[in-house]
């Protein structure tokens with residue numbers, strides 16, 4: 463489906479190929495961590511564990527560039543580092559079902575199709591910032607969108623890797639696999655109930671805002687665009703979460719790690735379940751500081 467003629471193995475992995483597990487140079491690691499403010503909550507020993515996990519991920523998975531992107535050490539480490547965060551207290555095995563990581567310089571075009579109510583299948587091509595292919599496929603990312611990760615609550619790497627975790631027990635449906643070693647305290651029925659309720663509530667909110675937009679809404683019209691921004695800014699999550707239960711899980715996971723407070727305020731049960739699932743409490747440090 464895409465043009466991978468420009469494949470290049472990652473430079474420093476090739477350089478260090480003779481070693482068992484590649485070691486990320488300290489200066490590079492520090493630079494990458496400094497670019498991700500949401501990592502500041504982690505104490506030094508957790509950051510050290512994250513580094514080891516990131517090195518193991520880089521060792522296990524192949525990074526491939528596409529669309530003319532020159533893959534650098536920094537690109538590979540920044541992506542692997544963010545992909546490792548959700549599984550910091552779990553296991554990299556959750557990514558076993560992933561062929562590798564493919565990076566484009568910017569949004570890439572993916573063929574889309576959807577069947578309408580009359581049963582007609584519409585096909586079109588749309589640029590996307592990331593894609594997680596199921597059935598053992600790759601995670602595909604736009605580097606430009608990875609770099610936009612400092613936008614509030616937005617993190618395409620965590621989003622796509624949350625999809626990969628979700629796909630671990632079949633297709634993406636918003637219910638990830640519960641592992642015997644880690645998730646005994648999560649009831650699958652409670653998960654289903656809470657996530658369905660939150661998804662339905664959020665979808666109602668987004669629908670209500672949609673109805674306030676003009677009938678001839680055009681996202682390329684500046685006045686319409688700023689109205690949209692003002693209306694949707696109050697939502698606790700990116701409105702894209704309303705498009706499917708699997709997107710709700712992926713967007714909520716992004717928010718959980720990157721901008722957790724609005725999520726915890728609007729949907730405390732979802733925050734609690736994600737905290738049990740990922741076995742992390744991003745607001746814990748803030749609560750501790752405030753007390």
Ligand SMILES: [Zn+2]
Nearest residue numbers: 621625709712
């Ligand atoms: Zn998604």
